[in-house]
Amino acid sequence: DxxxxxxxxxLVTQMGNDKSIKCEQNLxxxxxxxxxxxxxxxxxxxxxxxxxxxIINETVPNRFSPKSPDKAHLNLHINSLxxxxxxxYFCASSQWDGDTxxxxxxxxxxxxx
Amino acid sequence: AQRVTQPEKLxxxxxxxxxxxxxxxxxxxxxxxxxxxxxxxxxxQLLLRxxxxxxxxxxxxxxxxxxxxxxxxxxxxxEEDSAMYYCALSRNYGGSQGNLIxxxxxxxxxxP
Numbered sequence: 001d002x003x004x005x006x007x008x009x010x011l012v013t014q015m016g017n018d019k020s021i022k023c024e025q026n027l028x029x030x031x032x033x034x035x036x037x038x039x040x041x042x043x044x045x046x047x048x049x050x051x052x053x054x055i056i057n058e059t060v061p062n063r064f065s066p067k068s069p070d071k072a073h074l075n076l077h078i079n080s081l082x083x084x085x086x087x088x089y090f091c092a093s094s095q096w097d098g099d100t101x102x103x104x105x106x107x108x109x110x111x112x113x
Numbered sequence: 114a115q116r117v118t119q120p121e122k123l124x125x126x127x128x129x130x131x132x133x134x135x136x137x138x139x140x141x142x143x144x145x146x147x148x149x150x151x152x153x154x155x156x157x158q159l160l161l162r163x164x165x166x167x168x169x170x171x172x173x174x175x176x177x178x179x180x181x182x183x184x185x186x187x188x189x190x191x192e193e194d195s196a197m198y199y200c201a202l203s204r205n206y207g208g209s210q211g212n213l214i215x216x217x218x219x220x221x222x223x224x225p
Binding site: 004031032033040041042043044045048055056090092093094101102104105106107 | 147155156157158159162197199211212213214215217218220
């Protein structure tokens with residue numbers, strides 16, 4: 001009964017490929033996020049969705065396209081993968097109104113070769 | 114500009130020694146600050162937040178608005194405290210606490 005789960009946990013792919021990372025939360029939260037952790041362990045928010053609507057898009061290339069089919073899911077699709085996309089991607093969720101903390105998934109380690 | 118600064122990339126102490134992980138912030142409004150911890154190959158977890166003013170695993174952090182700081186402290190470090198620690202600021206759009214600006218993190222290494 002993991003709160004925020006991401007699949008896959010590891011992803012190795014070649015440059016130019018298109019890949020997706022899935023995220024699901026069973027906490028009943030209405031807001032979900034994608035964060036990127038680079039090789040220097042620096043964490044930065046990429047996207048935020050509230051009730052399936054895009055709220056934040058932090059200067060992320062157009063090759064990254066989040067999709068939220070419902071409140072419990074936020075998938076990240078990446079086109080034309082580049083070497084610089086190699087990172088750990090974390091999904092998170094929280095409740096928009098309220099005092100609840102953000103819960104993070106275990107991360108997806110993406111390696112582009 | 115909204116920013117979180119953790120000046121130390123790595124902090125190495127011996128078991129039983131006091132620990133202080135520094136965090137300074139820059140924010141125009143009323144900040145909500147957090148400390149997150151990431152143990153080796155595990156997910157990011159909330160350690161504590163300034164509004165709750167509680168002690169978790171022996172760690173405390175006090176918000177000092179005058180110095181714009183939120184340093185994390187523990188009087189006696191344990192080996193199991195070894196982890197990556199992130200200070201974070203919530204931009205709090207509409208109350209959401211997941212829209213976070215993270216510092217670059219400090220790796221705490223506690224030696225036996």
